[in-house]
Amino acid sequence: MLLQVLGLFFLLAVAKAQVFSLGKCPTVKTQDPFDINKYLGDWYEIYKFEASFEGKQTCIRANYQLKEDGHIRVQNTGIEDGKNITAVGDGYAPDKNVPAKLQVRFSDKAPYGKYWVLDTDYDHYTLIYSCTDLAGLSHIEFAWILSRARTLDDQYKTKLFDLVTSYGIKTSNFQKEVQEGCS
Numbered sequence: 599m600l601l602q603v604l605g606l607f608f609l610l611a612v613a614k615a616q617v618f619s620l621g622k623c624p625t626v627k628t629q630d631p632f633d634i635n636k637y638l639g640d641w642y643e644i645y646k647f648e649a650s651f652e653g654k655q656t657c658i659r660a661n662y663q664l665k666e667d668g669h670i671r672v673q674n675t676g677i678e679d680g681k682n683i684t685a686v687g688d689g690y691a692p693d694k695n696v697p698a699k700l701q702v703r704f705s706d707k708a709p710y711g712k713y714w715v716l717d718t719d720y721d722h723y724t725l726i727y728s729c730t731d732l733a734g735l736s737h738i739e740f741a742w743i744l745s746r747a748r749t750l751d752d753q754y755k756t757k758l759f760d761l762v763t764s765y766g767i768k769t770s771n772f773q774k775e776v777q778e779g780c781s
Contacts, residue, residue, distance in 0.1 A: 629717055
């Protein structure tokens with residue numbers, strides 16, 4: 599009984615800083631076809647689900663570059679408390695037949711996490727989703743909408759919100775990110 603209570607407290611602590619929901623992860627479809635070469639370059643975070651590992655950063659930009667080993671160099675930059683914050687990670691597609699189902703990590707000691715591209719036009723927007731089932735009873739999910747510019751036209755927001763809604767993902771979990779006053 600003590601282990602169950604401790605487990606519940608752990609799950610509540612994790613859930614406080616992430617989007618935690620009951621039930622299994624929703625079934626989603628990734629972009630098909632997906633061309634990683636068109637995806638490379640700079641993207642700006644416009645909307646996101648709460649993610650404790652991002653802290654309270656603003657002006658978040660992600661840059662993706664292909665490495666010689668076929669993996670992807672992921673560099674995230676942002677500003678927190680007036681300081682530039684940079685995190686460099688590694689990404690790859692474990693199944694070449696499903697290239698939009700990427701795995702990414704930001705530490706050699708950390709496991710890879712899901713980075714699934716659900717939709718992108720490569721020029722204006724991308725929608726990324728990650729979900730992990732917890733014993734089939736609940737799940738933790740993350741989602742990001744990125745843009746090639748620091749703003750995103752409402753037509754793309756509407757399209758992407760409609761897409762996540764069709765999968766049963768709550769758009770109310772999205773938070774608008776600050777991209778004003780960025781250098």
